[in-house]
Amino acid sequence: MRGENLLHPELQALCTEFKKQCQAAGLNVGIGETWRTAEEQNVFYAAGKSNAKGDTYQSFHQWGVAFDFFKNVKGQEFNDIPFFQKCGAIASGLGLRWGVKVNGWVDNPHIQYEKFGTIAQLKSRYGTPEKFKATWAAPTPAPAPKPEPIKEEKPMTPEQVRKADEPSDWAKNVCIAAVTSGLIQGDGNGWYGWKEPVTLERLLVIISKPEYDGFIKSVRGA
Numbered sequence: 001m002r003g004e005n006l007l008h009p010e011l012q013a014l015c016t017e018f019k020k021q022c023q024a025a026g027l028n029v030g031i032g033e034t035w036r037t038a039e040e041q042n043v044f045y046a047a048g049k050s051n052a053k054g055d056t057y058q059s060f061h062q063w064g065v066a067f068d069f070f071k072n073v074k075g076q077e078f079n080d081i082p083f084f085q086k087c088g089a090i091a092s093g094l095g096l097r098w099g100v101k102v103n104g105w106v107d108n109p110h111i112q113y114e115k116f117g118t119i120a121q122l123k124s125r126y127g128t129p130e131k132f133k134a135t136w137a138a139p140t141p142a143p144a145p146k147p148e149p150i151k152e153e154k155p156m157t158p159e160q161v162r163k164a165d166e167p168s169d170w171a172k173n174v175c176i177a178a179v180t181s182g183l184i185q186g187d188g189n190g191w192y193g194w195k196e197p198v199t200l201e202r203l204l205v206i207i208s209k210p211e212y213d214g215f216i217k218s219v220r221g222a
C-alpha cells in the first residue's frame with residue numbers, strides 16, 4: 001500500500017526529511033510502497049519475489065517501518081543506479097538503512113527504519129504488526145493542571161472575628177443570656193463559635209454546668 005501516513009509516525013517525519021534533502025540535492029524522488037498487508041505479502045510470496053509468507057511478518061513493510069522510493073521520472077523509475085546510491089546516502093545520513101540485499105542484490109528502492117529492532121525483535125516484543133501499530137497512537141498524557149496558587153491567609157482582625165461570630169437575630173438574646181449567665185465563655189478572645197456545630201458530648205457538658213440553671217431562668221423569665 002502507498003501512503004506515507006501508513007508509516008510509523010517517526011518514520012513519516014524521517015521520510016519527509018528524506019524527500020526534502022533529496023529535492024535539495026536535485027534528486028527527484030517519489031515514494032512508493034509503505035505499509036504491506038499480509039495479503040500483499042502473500043502475493044509477493046506467490047510470485048517468487050519474497051521467501052516469506054504474509055503471516056510470518058518477515059518484511060519491515062509489514063511493520064510500518066519501511067518505504068520504497070523511485071526516481072520520479074516516467075520510464076526511468078528504477079534504472080538509474082547512481083540516483084539510488086545518492087538517495088541511499090541521504091537516507092543513511094538520517095539514520096535509516098539503505099542497501100539491504102535480497103538474494104544477493106541490493107534492494108535499491110528500499111529503506112527501512114531499525115530503531116524498533118530486527119524483525120525477530122519486533123515479533124518477540126509486539127507479536128503482530130497490529131499490536132505494534134497500537135503502540136504508535138499512544139496518546140501523550142495531558143499536561144498536569146497548574147496547581148492553584150496558595151492563597152496567603154491573613155489572620156482576621158479582632159473586628160472581623162467578632163463579625164464572623166455574630167449570632168443570628170433570632171438567637172441573639174439567648175446567646176447574650178448564655179454569656180451573661182457564664183454558661184458559655186468562649187475562647188477568652190471574644191470568639192464563641194455561635195454557628196459552630198455542637199457534638200452531643202459538648203451539649204451534655206453544657207447543660208450539666210451549674211450555670212445552666214441561671215441561664216434557663218434568665219431566658220424563661222422564671
Ligand SMILES: [Zn+2]
Binds near residue numbers: 066068110
Ligand atoms: Zn521495500
